[in-house]
Amino acid sequence: MGEFELLARLRERLPPPGPQVRLGSGDDASIVVPPGATATSVDALLDGVHFRRGSASLAQIGGKALATALSDLAGMGAEPGEAYVALGVPADLDEPGCLELIDGLAALAAETGTTLAGGDLTRAPALSLTVTAVGHAASAGELVTRAGASAGDLLAVTGELGGAAAGLLLLERDSQARSAFRPHGDSNDYRADDLADLGSTEQELIARQLEPRPQLAAGRALAAAGATAMIDISDGLGGDARHLAAASGVRLQIDASALPLAAGVAEVAGAFGRDPLALAIGGGEDYELLATLPRERFEAARAALDGQGGPGLTAIGDSLAGEGVEIRLPGGEILEPAGFDQLA
Amino acid sequence: MGEFELLARLRERLPPPGPQVRLGSGDDASIVVPPGATATSVDALLDGVHFRRGSASLAQIGGKALATALSDLAGMGAEPGEAYVALGVPADLDEPGCLELIDGLAALAAETGTTLAGGDLTRAPALSLTVTAVGHAASAGELVTRAGASAGDLLAVTGELGGAAAGLLLLERDSQARSAFRPHGDSNDYRADDLADLGSTEQELIARQLEPRPQLAAGRALAAAGATAMIDISDGLGGDARHLAAASGVRLQIDASALPLAAGVAEVAGAFGRDPLALAIGGGEDYELLATLPRERFEAARAALDGQGGPGLTAIGDSLAGEGVEIRLPGGEILEPAGFDQLA
Numbered sequence: 001m002g003e004f005e006l007l008a009r010l011r012e013r014l015p016p017p018g019p020q021v022r023l024g025s026g027d028d029a030s031i032v033v034p035p036g037a038t039a040t041s042v043d044a045l046l047d048g049v050h051f052r053r054g055s056a057s058l059a060q061i062g063g064k065a066l067a068t069a070l071s072d073l074a075g076m077g078a079e080p081g082e083a084y085v086a087l088g089v090p091a092d093l094d095e096p097g098c099l100e101l102i103d104g105l106a107a108l109a110a111e112t113g114t115t116l117a118g119g120d121l122t123r124a125p126a127l128s129l130t131v132t133a134v135g136h137a138a139s140a141g142e143l144v145t146r147a148g149a150s151a152g153d154l155l156a157v158t159g160e161l162g163g164a165a166a167g168l169l170l171l172e173r174d175s176q177a178r179s180a181f182r183p184h185g186d187s188n189d190y191r192a193d194d195l196a197d198l199g200s201t202e203q204e205l206i207a208r209q210l211e212p213r214p215q216l217a218a219g220r221a222l223a224a225a226g227a228t229a230m231i232d233i234s235d236g237l238g239g240d241a242r243h244l245a246a247a248s249g250v251r252l253q254i255d256a257s258a259l260p261l262a263a264g265v266a267e268v269a270g271a272f273g274r275d276p277l278a279l280a281i282g283g284g285e286d287y288e289l290l291a292t293l294p295r296e297r298f299e300a301a302r303a304a305l306d307g308q309g310g311p312g313l314t315a316i317g318d319s320l321a322g323e324g325v326e327i328r329l330p331g332g333e334i335l336e337p338a339g340f341d342q343l344a
Numbered sequence: 345m346g347e348f349e350l351l352a353r354l355r356e357r358l359p360p361p362g363p364q365v366r367l368g369s370g371d372d373a374s375i376v377v378p379p380g381a382t383a384t385s386v387d388a389l390l391d392g393v394h395f396r397r398g399s400a401s402l403a404q405i406g407g408k409a410l411a412t413a414l415s416d417l418a419g420m421g422a423e424p425g426e427a428y429v430a431l432g433v434p435a436d437l438d439e440p441g442c443l444e445l446i447d448g449l450a451a452l453a454a455e456t457g458t459t460l461a462g463g464d465l466t467r468a469p470a471l472s473l474t475v476t477a478v479g480h481a482a483s484a485g486e487l488v489t490r491a492g493a494s495a496g497d498l499l500a501v502t503g504e505l506g507g508a509a510a511g512l513l514l515l516e517r518d519s520q521a522r523s524a525f526r527p528h529g530d531s532n533d534y535r536a537d538d539l540a541d542l543g544s545t546e547q548e549l550i551a552r553q554l555e556p557r558p559q560l561a562a563g564r565a566l567a568a569a570g571a572t573a574m575i576d577i578s579d580g581l582g583g584d585a586r587h588l589a590a591a592s593g594v595r596l597q598i599d600a601s602a603l604p605l606a607a608g609v610a611e612v613a614g615a616f617g618r619d620p621l622a623l624a625i626g627g628g629e630d631y632e633l634l635a636t637l638p639r640e641r642f643e644a645a646r647a648a649l650d651g652q653g654g655p656g657l658t659a660i661g662d663s664l665a666g667e668g669v670e671i672r673l674p675g676g677e678i679l680e681p682a683g684f685d686q687l688a
Contacts, residue, residue, distance in 0.1 A: 022381070022484045027491070027591070028419035028576055029385035029477075031484050034378050037366070041373035042476060044430040044464045075372035086388040086430075086474045120388045125469040130430045132386060132476040133373075140366045140375050147371070232372055247371070 006095060007121055010102050015110040020136065021082060021117055030117040032082055037140040040132065041072035047090075047127040055171050058097055059104030060210045062129065066108045068234065069133035070214035071287045075232035077144045077223025078135025080216055082117040083109060085131050088124025101129075112216055142223060149229035149248035149292035153319040156298060158218045158289045159311030161237060162269075162276060163262030165283025167209030169272050170202055201264035208262065212287040218310050219289055225301035227291040236284035238337025241325045244290060251322030256281075257330045260314045281327065281337055292319050350439060351465055354446050359454040364480065365426060365461055374461040376426055381484040384476065385416035391434075391471040399515050402441055403448030404554045406473065410452045412578065413477035414558035415631045419576035421488045421567025422479025424560055426461040427453060429475050432468025445473075456560055486567060493573035493592035493636035497663040500642060502562045502633045503655030505581060506613075506620060507606030509627025511553030513616050514546055545608035552606065556631040562654050563633055569645035571635040580628035582681025585669045588634060595666030600625075601674045604658045625671065625681055636663045 023031035367375035613620035
């Protein structure tokens with residue numbers, strides 16, 4: 001099957017385009033009429049760097065590539081609009097594999113109201129997915145950058161932390177166990193039934209690693225509630241807090257005892273001899289949002305998120321004059337986020 | 345040097361953003377306020393698939409990646425707006441190499457008025473550049489798709505054909521000669537002085553292969569002049585004509601004797617035992633535009649392109665009722681474009 005034929009098969013599987021899309025995939029370019037301002041982000045995921053084909057299904061890999069790009073739109077408070085997917089296909093990925101990958105992408109696109117409006121397909125030495133996501137807002141002023149925090153603002157985070165990192169620990173253990181049982185590598189592919197003997201909490205943690213969901217509705221609600229700065233924390237709370245602090249020119253003080261750990265993180269951390277705070281602060285891939293808000297706006301923002309039935313909103317610290325990030329441990333000790341590399 | 349530090353160094357080298365860009369590289373996403381409709385295209389270029397690091401400088405590779413994406417915007421008649429670049433960096437590409445690559449990209453961005461508004465940087469097994477280009481138009485109706493040709497329209501092409509394919513033949517010969525002279529591979533890198541003994545016509549042909557320029561002004565002029573359908577012919581005149589014919593539901597008849605061959609193509613084809621028409625029709629990478637126009641609009645369109653001092657416009661055939669593409673050879677024989685694979 002040639003490139004053009006496969007592209008036609010892939011296009012058949014895409015959800016219908018949104019109203020702003022005048023021409024989708026298949027021409028030199030898509031045509032879109034944005035309602036106001038656009039927010040655009042690009043993310044590349046590569047086999048061996050960002051995921052391992054042995055530890056995730058192709059549908060999960062496709063979904064995670066789109067989730068990663070959409071999470072950046074969530075961090076701006078944008079409505080999801082269009083996504084463009086460049087697929088690098090290695091020799092050992094066959095046509096059904098490509099279709100499974102696109103099905104995973106298309107499922108999250110449909111769930112989030114994102115139009116897959118174009119792409120590119122090429123041979124590659126390893127599987128790669130580069131996703132450009134375009135979001136919309138009525139005006140540029142409705143979008144929230146990293147740069148607007150003021151001293152005196154409250155620092156808040158959506159959802160729960162550490163789950164993706166705990167899930168990764170479980171996956172790596174599982175992968176080693178599988179290698180031991182299948183020494184001749186007759187199947188290194190991920191199988192759902194490999195996880196069947198795990199408890200539901202552990203399965204939930206693994207899903208946080210393999211099937212992240214971008215916090216799009218929460219991002220829009222936070223923007224509408226008056227968030228002054230916002231960032232998605234897929235690189236880890238500590239590092240992304242540092243980015244926000246630098247862009248805004250403030251010092252962020254995080255109260256470690258206030259951090260909302262996902263259920264099971266403490267247990268998994270204990271079992272692997274890790275500090276649960278290190279998973280929450282340094283682990284990354286939680287795809288939650290970190291935002292600053294004027295103190296008086298926090299309760300309304302929390303109520304808005306609760307009203308959506310989405311992730312909760314937790315106050316975890318303060319924005320102060322100064323620079324950098326400090327983390328106050330329960331015992332009173334103060335650490336820089338980089339200190340969690342030593343704890344981990 | 346870490347990813348964030350390198351990104352900061354790369355950002356320093358970018359040309360200033362266009363007026364529609366409210367926030368460029370460095371946040372979760374760019375913020376742009378498009379003046380009307382957007383045209384968006386993504387193209388991935390990989391070492392070993394679309395180029396070879398031994399045969400082109402890193403600056404040329406960077407420029408060509410952007411040119412490839414911008415050429416799709418030219419094919420829509422769009423104004424160039426923003427580009428987003430995902431770079432896959434192999435272990436043997438050092439920091440000066442990354443900067444040279446970006447300098448090549450930034451030079452073409454400055455030349456075309458394109459803002460490099462974001463990107464991603466990741467380790468990769470082979471050098472890869474995935475460029476998403478966003479163009480603008482006052483309204484969706486100003487953009488020209490592949491689908492609007494009518495029976496009775498004239499078929500026209502910008503510039504000259506076959507030059508990139510002839511340049512590739514010269515490069516491949518040169519590369520083999522260099523391998524013979526440097527059997528221990530002490531330098532497989534491209535050196536400008538390797539080409540110094542070539543004539544100016546041959547150097548021009550090689551530049552068409554290594555340093556293509558997207559026909560952005562010509563595309564906008566053709567759109568303004570009433571082009572009914574348009575496509576960039578980077579995949580080759582024959583194949584791209586087939587795409588336009590299929591999208592429009594017409595039959596395209598191309599007069600081979602009317603095709604504007606680039607200077608030197610006939611000579612290079614002769615020296616390599618190839619048919620010059622095969623290079624012009626099947627060779628690809630010419631980054632010219634193929635358009636259909638109402639017959640009475642052709643002269644005005646040609647005058648508009650001449651007035652720009654850009655590429656010429658040549659009538660090369662007709663749009664007829666029916667489907668597919670036929671090529672009338674000087675002797676009266678009629679071929680399908682695929683027939684040129686045999687001639688080549």
